[in-house]
Amino acid sequence: MRIADGKNMRRVTTISALHLELEAARAGRQRVGLVPTMGALHGGHAELIRQAAAATDLVVVTIFVNPLQFAATDDLAVYPRDLDGDHAIAQAAGAALLFCPTVDEMYPFGPSNVLTNVRVRGVADQLEGTHRPGHFDGVATVVAKLFAIVGACTAFFGEKDYQQLAVVRRMATDLSFQIKIVGVPTVRESNGLAMSSRNRYLTREQRDGAAVISQAMFAARSEISGGVRDFERIRGEVQAQIAASPVVSSIDYVAIVDAATLETAGPQNPVRILVACKVGTTRLIDNG
Numbered sequence: 001m002r003i004a005d006g007k008n009m010r011r012v013t014t015i016s017a018l019h020l021e022l023e024a025a026r027a028g029r030q031r032v033g034l035v036p037t038m039g040a041l042h043g044g045h046a047e048l049i050r051q052a053a054a055a056t057d058l059v060v061v062t063i064f065v066n067p068l069q070f071a072a073t074d075d076l077a078v079y080p081r082d083l084d085g086d087h088a089i090a091q092a093a094g095a096a097l098l099f100c101p102t103v104d105e106m107y108p109f110g111p112s113n114v115l116t117n118v119r120v121r122g123v124a125d126q127l128e129g130t131h132r133p134g135h136f137d138g139v140a141t142v143v144a145k146l147f148a149i150v151g152a153c154t155a156f157f158g159e160k161d162y163q164q165l166a167v168v169r170r171m172a173t174d175l176s177f178q179i180k181i182v183g184v185p186t187v188r189e190s191n192g193l194a195m196s197s198r199n200r201y202l203t204r205e206q207r208d209g210a211a212v213i214s215q216a217m218f219a220a221r222s223e224i225s226g227g228v229r230d231f232e233r234i235r236g237e238v239q240a241q242i243a244a245s246p247v248v249s250s251i252d253y254v255a256i257v258d259a260a261t262l263e264t265a266g267p268q269n270p271v272r273i274l275v276a277c278k279v280g281t282t283r284l285i286d287n288g
């Protein structure tokens with residue numbers, strides 16, 4: 001059995017080259033771990049890769065900035081890219097293969113000429129689904145493609161993108177993918193700010209100030225854990241605290257929802273607090 005030793009990670013750019021690698025791994029009865037990313041790797045991604053390396057024999061990290069999940073007004077063109085830095089982080093965390101396909105490789109007819117989309121309803125419709133129309137269609141489509149390309153494996157996704165994790169889980173079940181999905185808790189900066197590739201856009205002052213998001217959320221979390229179920233009041237307090245921060249320029253939503261369905265929180269079931277806001281021009285999401 002080949003143990004991922006953090007050395008000699010190989011980089012492949014084509015689906016056929018990846019298939020060859022995976023066929024060899026499976027012939028050696030290796031269990032495959034998959035960590036899909038858009039690159040600009042940070043400590044959150046590294047944690048996903050470490051967990052994948054601990055649970056499987058061969059970890060594939062994919063780096064693909066998927067045009068399908070960005071709106072025309074989004075930051076696709078300037079989304080941070082740092083392949084050398086990514087290589088070092090993925091290798092150190094225990095990845096064996098880095099799959100970095102081109103847009104042509106993933107969308108041979110062009111990203112604006114994809115005729116087959118995966119659309120998840122229900123869990124994808126509110127929150128991010130409302131504020132970023134089409135976003136989850138792009139995510140579900142590219143993740144379905146990655147699942148089809150990689151085949152049976154254990155795939156690791158961050159709770160940082162809580163709704164995305166729920167969408168991917170539902171999609172994998174609905175489409176009968178032979179994929180086990182593992183959710184990994186959010187990795188944070190020392191001030192509580194959730195690590196994100198987009199944090200690179202923040203100034204020092206904005207990074208410091210953005211700590212208000214997790215602080216407000218965790219205060220609400222402990223109130224709820226203490227038995228308070230007045231969600232509308234708690235939600236309003238979180239929103240007011242975040243809105244009062246001088247670095248926050250706008251709030252898309254603060255929501256307290258059922259942790260499993262992401263629908264209206266009931267009096268009994270576990271709940272999740274989800275936040276999306278802008279710090280300067282950078283849109284951040286978090287949950288807890």
Ligand code: AMP
Nearest residue numbers: 037038039044157158160161186187195
């Ligand atoms: P991205 O590159 O932003 O598409 O993220 C790739 C994967 O890393 C997704 O499953 C994210 O949820 C996960 N991820 C991003 N940031 C974090 C974080 N701070 N902690 C844990 N997982 C994360």
